[in-house]
Amino acid sequence: SVNPDLASERLTASFNVEKLTAQLDGGAEHTRMRRAVVEAIECDPVFSRENEYFQSQNERYEAAVRKAVYLQKKMYKMGWTENGPEYKYIYRALSGDVALLLHRIFMRSISVLGSDKQIAKWIPLATQYQLIGSYAQTELGHGTYLQGLETTAVFDITTQEFILNTPKISAMKWWPGDMGRSATHSVVFAQLYIQGKCYGVHPFIVQIRSLQDHSLCPGIIAGDIGPKMNFEHVDNGYLMLQNVRIPRENMLNKFCEVQPDGTYIRQGSQKINYFTMTTVRISLISDEVIIPLMKACTIAIRYSVVRRQSKLKPGEQEAKILDYQTQQEKLLPQLAAAYAFHFINDYLQELFDRGYREIQRKNFDTLPELHAFSSGFKAMVTQYSTSAVETCLRACGGHGYSLLSGLPSLYTKILASCIYEGENTILLLQTARFLIKCFMAASAGQPVPPSVTYLAAVKPGNCPAKNKLDFLSPDIYTEAYQHIAVRLISSRAAELQDLIQSGVKKHDAWNQCTVQLVQAAKAHCHYITVKNFTETVEKLETKAGIQKIMKHLCDLFALHGIFSNAGVFLHDGYISGAQMDMVTASYLDLLAIIRKDAVPLVDAFDFTDKNLNSALGSYDGQVYQRLYEWAQKSPTNKQMSPAYEKYLKPLLHNTLSKL
């Protein structure tokens, strides 16, 4: 039975939850398909995550491998394919708790970087799991800065082979998933040398383990890199190469080739490579960032209406903690952000689909814009969501700290997204570089991509709001965000110019401005997110109350941003002190309004209990019973601890002094 405190929340929803779910899925038919996939996965005990929180690293890894292997059978049985529409739902249903994900990256990189001949050779083997692939780029000493990689591949004309080496300890490949224990092959990125000349980083296919007994190949040292904050199920690995020889044909050569005589030929455009990198950054936003954020909101908000603590009115029952303004102020902005990011993700997907069509027509004009967008939004969304999930965790007090709440694992997983696929600070600086360039171009009257034309349209004047209700007007706050983005970008451009004119070298000037350039790039992304949210709201159907509640969330997202960055908005007087008080008042009013729909708003995310895997966040709200039952399943309660016999007993019996 559903906890009455949670049930009552659902009776008063101002909108149709099922319709909002369909909206989020992109149509009711998608919702149906998603539920069917989730159901098929969850009814299968192999995929159960019931014991996840109690397992050791070894057990987690083994379970993930088992799931990966079993999944192949399951997909075959269900008629699902890797390119089918069900695939993304499979990943969601598994919560990513499966091994061999790098095998797909291995295949993708061969498909993109390999010649037709290479594709014909390797892809069938990989498809049938005759080999297991990984993707080895990052090294101990180098991550995001790829040019700095130190692994070498030297071409030996006499034997027509590449000799791969790890010349020093910092050159060791470090972090690649599936490499520590599972992979037999890997795409390895190395500096190509021909006759003493370095040609930069190139990809090579290297066999690392025997296909017979899985032992390491000669010249290979590989293993697991040890425990991490999360991803215990993944065998992130290290790889050391000592004079490992591979045939000339193993260099992926769609774009670059080394001919038998050692001639290096570059063919076609490598720009498509950058496009792959940018699409990966965009694709991770949905699965690895927005879904965990939605889960965290679901758990924290449901728990906050079940948890009662202290009294708001004397003589009454203790209040639900969600009725406290401070709790609303912690959680509801995170909920608004989850929706804002869901919509910006739709926007980015569309932008990329369009870009992809252009690129297929060999038009690479949109690439800089796509690159800047994927970098900036990856950084902004991952950073914002990571701190949002942590806020949810801490908003659940002591119980949030238990692994059984599900929140620690969501947090430790999402926070890795701030680093992989490009460290966020570096990505924001790349976006900033693009923005500064566009600003200079726009100022000089040159054309700029449509998404940044606002940089040229600087309007004078201050915020026109007269009372707190004016701040619920999308035009008012969107313009404020636009004003701030333009100001931060233009003043950095001016500062850079000043510094350079005063004789500071260009790169020094850049480094001196980086703190505020990062801020400017964030302001740009924040502005686009707010603007996109308001535009999405306009397009929503007015029926079923959906538009109305989304408008509230949009307002909340926007005003929370102004409230939390007040200094930036007050700085040049665009928003006055009196107006800032109006912002605060409107913002706090919205908390009370959205509070009423908080539970329906997380119900609309439509996570099953098994998928949430949280003692605090289940649909029925039986928080305390579940916490108690789950705790009893802990291995620490099943076996008598050896510590008693060995240490406690002598201690208690005071025989310790004899030790």
Place this chain on the structure above:
Amino acid sequence: AAMVTMNADLRRERAAATFQPELVTHILDGGAERTRRRKEIEALVINDPDFQHEDLNFLSRSQRYEQAIRKSSLMVMKLREYGIADPDEIYWFKSFVHRGRPEPLDLHLGMFLPTLLTQATPEQQDRFFMPAWNLEIIGTYAQTEMGHGTHLRGLETTATYDPATQEFILNSPTVTSIKWWPGGLGKTSNHAIVLAQLYTQGQCKGLHAFIVPIRQLGTHEPLPGITVGDIGPKFGYDEMDNGYLKMDNFRIPRENMLMKYAQVEPDGTYVKPLSDKLTYGTMVFIRSLIVGDSARSLSRACTIAIRYSAVRHQSELKPGEPEPQILDYQTQQYKLFPLLATAYAFHFVGAYIKDTYHRISGDINEGDLSELPELHALTAGLKAFTSWTANAGIEECRMACGGHGYSRCSGIPDIYVTFTPSCTYEGENTVMMLQTARFLVKSYTQVNSGQRVTGMVSYLNDLSRQRIQPQHVAARTVTVRINDPVSLVEAYKARAARLVEAAAKNLQAELNHRKSKEDAWNRTSVDLVRASEAHCHYVIVKLFTAKLSEISNAAVRAVLTDLCLLYALYGISKNAGDFLQASILTDTQITQVNQHVKELLAIIRPNAIALVDSFDFHDVHLGSVLGRYDGNIYENMFEWAKKSPLNKTEVHESFHKHLKPMQAKL
């Protein structure tokens, strides 16, 4: 020999420092003699083979618990053997043994024994204290329940007095009333001090403490009527058996109620305690410890991140030149140096609170409780402020170490998961901030009614003066000198005054609109928390600034002044809205503040390594491959990884069980 193998970057950094790190260490320790003694105790533990063990990162939870129990038992023995009895020295010893981590006897030593000392009658002390001192009794302190934490009055466990048998009957009447979280309860303890609602003669007399045996001496099996166990895996605290306890009609003799203050007489008559303020004292003490812990945990994270950033080279700053140390990037400095300054600030605040506590508890013993409310409010707020800031700061340090920060070998994940619950325990932070706010609003009301207030809130006295001289606010703007810490203290003071006043006025406005006091309070609570934060921020800047004048060595004073300025200016930059809105600073001044922050980053850069060396964490204590004193990071990461549990065999058994059959079938 250490110099031979030291990483060249770190060697160069250390040679270039403008001050002697030992002098700063002495300041942090509270004197050269204390540094000497701390290091002596440190050596005692670190050179003791009994306290060595495998890297904890590779052990399962059970194994970590077992190691901790083993070390705790030895620790108790050795403390007595060495005759270490001073509280600070015990703290040092313990923290080296457990490397700053929790251990299963924490609650026995830190709560059970002290509670016996302060709340037990002489008869009870005879019965329980010596057995507990000799560890025949291991106790814990069972307060928190599944359904209630910080809000103590809501606890549901009952202790009903039965005059017929002269016993208390303890019950956990609901699922939510099950005791949940107490450390050492799950597996270790055989007794617990249980907090329960006392019922006698049909009346509830509120919360009282009872000594409850929970496990059979000898077999360690739970007693009949007691259900006890471990609450399962957590974010951190792997070595702690946080437990649950459910009691079903469990009877204990009347004499097991702690009766130094309140009493139940044999016939069931209840005798009230004289004052309930005295229990404040312990809370204040423990919260003041958290302030110091915030400083230490953040210092550890800073040490790791800053050393790593000096060793790590990446990308290019200048075309054609070798890859620079990442610490040379402005963005990296901007992430780390304000945190370094914060760690120093919190050290001084922690020391201040500790001293103040000792001073005031002397007064309390002499019956003077006048300063207790302010101290209580201040520690509540500072506990919340420093633990929130340190919590976020540790994460920032980890992020600043990129991918390697995410590995357990960096040590930062462990610091984080160990530290983060302090935002919740000993009083949930938001609730703490609101307690401070209550005191601030009360002080504001006093000022408004013509009374003067004293202590850290005395700035509120100025508010009434300002109302007489409306020009004062505008005049103040120009007087802030951003290069002068003393002047910045004034700016923070003005901000605190403004936010306290705004919150108090909003509260009054809500009161005028609504019937209920509680409702009005709730609707103002976001403002109230902001006011408390501003107050705490002011106190910290003030204490840091005051500390500077105590430093005699010019080089040390110079570098700490830079840090103090950075702390204050960074805080202004991050909260520019408050300073602008209250017209404490102008747009131009904020721009200057931002500029000066960047300049300070460059000024502090050459001393960054020496400033973390001054924290003087031994490598064993730091537990980080990235933060090693010698900077030989990459070799040691490789050595560390080789010991990973997944690497125990060259071919993992999963290959034979799953991968091979799959390859055969497809």
